[in-house]
Amino acid sequence: MMATPESRIDTESIATLKSEMHGDLIDAKHAGYVDACALWNGMIAKRPALIARCANTEDVVRSVKFAREQGLALSVRGGGHSVAGNALVDDGLVVDLSGMRDVSVDPEQRVAHAGGGATWGDFDTATHAHGLATTGGQISSTGIAGLTLGGGFGWLMRSYGMACDNLIGAEVVTADGSVLNVNDSENADLLWGLRGGGGNFGVVTRFDFRLHPVHTVLGGMIVHPIERAPESLRFLRDFNRTAPDDLAVFAALMTTPEGDRVNAFILCYSGDLDEGQEVIKPLLEWGEPVMTQVGPMPYTQMQTLMDEAMPPGLQIYWRGEFIKTLTDDVIDTLIERFGTITSPLSLLLLEQFGGAVSRVPKDATAFVHRDAEYNVAMISRWEDPSQHDSHVSWARETHDAIRPFSAGAYVNYLGEEGEDRIRAAYGPDTYDRLAKLKAKYDPENVFKANQNIQPAR
Ligand SMILES: Cc1cc2nc3c(=O)[nH]c(=O)nc-3n(C[C@H](O)[C@H](O)[C@H](O)COP(=O)(O)OP(=O)(O)OC[C@H]3O[C@@H](n4cnc5c(N)ncnc54)[C@H](O)[C@@H]3O)c2cc1C
Numbered sequence: 343m344m345a346t347p348e349s350r351i352d353t354e355s356i357a358t359l360k361s362e363m364h365g366d367l368i369d370a371k372h373a374g375y376v377d378a379c380a381l382w383n384g385m386i387a388k389r390p391a392l393i394a395r396c397a398n399t400e401d402v403v404r405s406v407k408f409a410r411e412q413g414l415a416l417s418v419r420g421g422g423h424s425v426a427g428n429a430l431v432d433d434g435l436v437v438d439l440s441g442m443r444d445v446s447v448d449p450e451q452r453v454a455h456a457g458g459g460a461t462w463g464d465f466d467t468a469t470h471a472h473g474l475a476t477t478g479g480q481i482s483s484t485g486i487a488g489l490t491l492g493g494g495f496g497w498l499m500r501s502y503g504m505a506c507d508n509l510i511g512a513e514v515v516t517a518d519g520s521v522l523n524v525n526d527s528e529n530a531d532l533l534w535g536l537r538g539g540g541g542n543f544g545v546v547t548r549f550d551f552r553l554h555p556v557h558t559v560l561g562g563m564i565v566h567p568i569e570r571a572p573e574s575l576r577f578l579r580d581f582n583r584t585a586p587d588d589l590a591v592f593a594a595l596m597t598t599p600e601g602d603r604v605n606a607f608i609l610c611y612s613g614d615l616d617e618g619q620e621v622i623k624p625l626l627e628w629g630e631p632v633m634t635q636v637g638p639m640p641y642t643q644m645q646t647l648m649d650e651a652m653p654p655g656l657q658i659y660w661r662g663e664f665i666k667t668l669t670d671d672v673i674d675t676l677i678e679r680f681g682t683i684t685s686p687l688s689l690l691l692l693e694q695f696g697g698a699v700s701r702v703p704k705d706a707t708a709f710v711h712r713d714a715e716y717n718v719a720m721i722s723r724w725e726d727p728s729q730h731d732s733h734v735s736w737a738r739e740t741h742d743a744i745r746p747f748s749a750g751a752y753v754n755y756l757g758e759e760g761e762d763r764i765r766a767a768y769g770p771d772t773y774d775r776l777a778k779l780k781a782k783y784d785p786e787n788v789f790k791a792n793q794n795i796q797p798a799r
Contacts, residue, residue, distance in 0.1 A: 356369065362404055365395045365398075368392070381430065383425050383656075386430065388427055394435060396439060397442065402545050409788075415433065415434030419459070420487030421483060421485020425659075429488075430791075434791075438459070443461065445468035455549070460487075465551075466642050470642045472553075473557040477502050477507070480497065481649055482649055488540075491538070493711075494506055497610035497645075498610075500589070500698055504707075504709060506709050507707065509549060512548060514544040515545040517785075531782075535708055538768075539779070542795045544783060557641060559610050559638070560637065561610040563634075563635050564625060565632050565634070566629055566631050567630075567632055575605060577628050579673070586613070589611045593692040594606045595677065658721070658723055660719065661720040662752045663720075665714065666715055669747070672747050684722070684735075685733055688724070689723075690720055700712050714749050718744055761796075777797060781799075
């Protein structure tokens, strides 16, 4: 049972806000309150005083102003996937954008405009109808907002850059309730900050993305027995180093639903399909896979391939670290740590970067990890909340083992890990630039339920 917070806000003000909003205002007595507090990470149990389910930009402006007038802490909810649970804030007001999920596509200009609460499922469905796509998250329920604002990797990034590299404009409601148009010529400094600087500068009510011709891809999974992992991961490392940009292959150390520990290659080739068949031949021919399921499929199918494996509601503790070079030591450390998993739901992921991501200058966006070869995700998952300690310890110890090889942290994978980790995610130069931008657009740090950048003084 979830205890509900006592509201300290006067009922008259709440009634006024409710009457002015086009969307819904949800308080602890509302029948939808518990559902509105549910996040992807089932471990988060925050209890906001009010959830403003906004229907449009006007609602967002009203809600931000209301929170400030009432002295309430403020959070912003996009897709609700932040593992730290930053979409919600205890006793405060949540600007919930889940009612703003429209996506419109201009196929001539190859541009999509998406509401701040859209998911990648919403986005991919809309753009796929025109044979177009942009780099986006690999689980369809993830929000376009949080993912893009922190960088955003996905299957297409080696051809087209990160999600943030494809962000060409936005509408932003700032801390004083102003509505700003953001693009290359208006508030361009803010566009730089939105490309990796997180939700620090305001509520993004609309995202504009550049699109690319992508329709049918070659995708799927090749599964090797865990006993061959020392060789299969070395093979993949060497293969990936010369692979074309149109191919991305991630590796997972995981347990199948049948209980077998395996090393899976998950791949997506987004170029010419005939060429792709040739490119992936060595992957298909290596070793003796226990399962191979690879073939042409619509991009939207590729984008939902892993949904079932990543359901909402489990207890999650997640750590991440970029690595510049996938050395034998990193591979051996990962295999050794996987041998000690405390739950069959836990997994280790090697996410391949490079290609177009590495060709964007480091200072062009607030996402700086342009020369990483991989990101390592260390994901501890379990069902029983009483077993928290051992599963959290496994993720922390795995992280300690990987940290000596670290090239920095991915801001979108941070939990509540403290200011030093946020600084490390940006590096000193970018952090300082973000801090100055924060001082310009949110000097009082109204937007702090996030991986927070302190305003420069
Ligand atoms: C199952 C799963 C799969 C993932 N897959 C990928 C992946 O493929 N690639 C990748 O790069 N990352 C991935 N991630 C990490 C993901 O990028 C982050 O969790 C991201 O924060 C999710 O965004 P969201 O909008 O769903 O989250 P939320 O929890 O809603 O928001 C995250 C943060 O962004 C802020 N925010 C949200 N919406 C807005 C807005 N409109 N304006 C301003 N601030 C806002 C929030 O306040 C919060 O601080 C994945 C995470 C999960 C749990």
